[in-house]
Amino acid sequence: MNITRFTDYALRTLMYVALYQERLITIKEVAERYQISKNHLMKIVQELNIQGYLVAVRGKNGGIRLGCSPSEINIGKLVRKMEKDSILVECFGQDNCCVISPACQLKHLFAEAMESFFMCLEQYTLADLVAPQQQKQLSHLLQLR
Numbered sequence: 001m002n003i004t005r006f007t008d009y010a011l012r013t014l015m016y017v018a019l020y021q022e023r024l025i026t027i028k029e030v031a032e033r034y035q036i037s038k039n040h041l042m043k044i045v046q047e048l049n050i051q052g053y054l055v056a057v058r059g060k061n062g063g064i065r066l067g068c069s070p071s072e073i074n075i076g077k078l079v080r081k082m083e084k085d086s087i088l089v090e091c092f093g094q095d096n097c098c099v100i101s102p103a104c105q106l107k108h109l110f111a112e113a114m115e116s117f118f119m120c121l122e123q124y125t126l127a128d129l130v131a132p133q134q135q136k137q138l139s140h141l142l143q144l145r
Contacts, residue, residue: 007082009036010044011075011129014053018070018130019139024063033142051081070130076122 012034017025027045031038045064048054052067066073098104130138 003079003083005040006044006047007079009034009041010048010053010078010082013041013044013048014066014073014078014126015129015138016142017054017064017066018126019135019142021066024057024061024065026063047082051078053078066126070126073126074122075124075126075129076118076120079121080118 013030016030016033027041028038030036031041045054045056049056049064049067053073054064055067056062056064101107
């Protein structure tokens with residue numbers, strides 16, 4: 001299973017904001033720390049804001065902050081939302097041209113595997129990703145950029 005960059009950056013953005021909850025974070029800051037496109041990140045932050053994971057504060061001293069506690073942000077549910085249009089194999093999509101689709105069992109196997117993937121991720125929250133034992137190392141690595 002591959003997740004899109006969109007989902008990857010969404011998770012990294014939430015981790016960053018969770019590490020620095022005591023202040024507002026700018027999109028520019030996140031983009032610089034992770035060395036990713038600010039324009040792409042703006043789209044991601046907009047979606048995270050719409051979904052309620054982030055709150056965007058406009059204005060000169062604006063920025064972003066978590067929309068809820070890190071323990072309330074379920075990783076599996078977030079990945080499901082972000083990957084809703086992702087297809088693992090051709091037969092999952094609208095443009096399926098595979099001639100063996102009517103008799104093939106791979107679709108069912110892959111669907112089961114994807115569900116297992118999401119169920120595994122649903123055991124974790126953002127709080128698990130930024131637990132106290134990881135906070136110091138994560139903060140240190142992000143400050144090196």
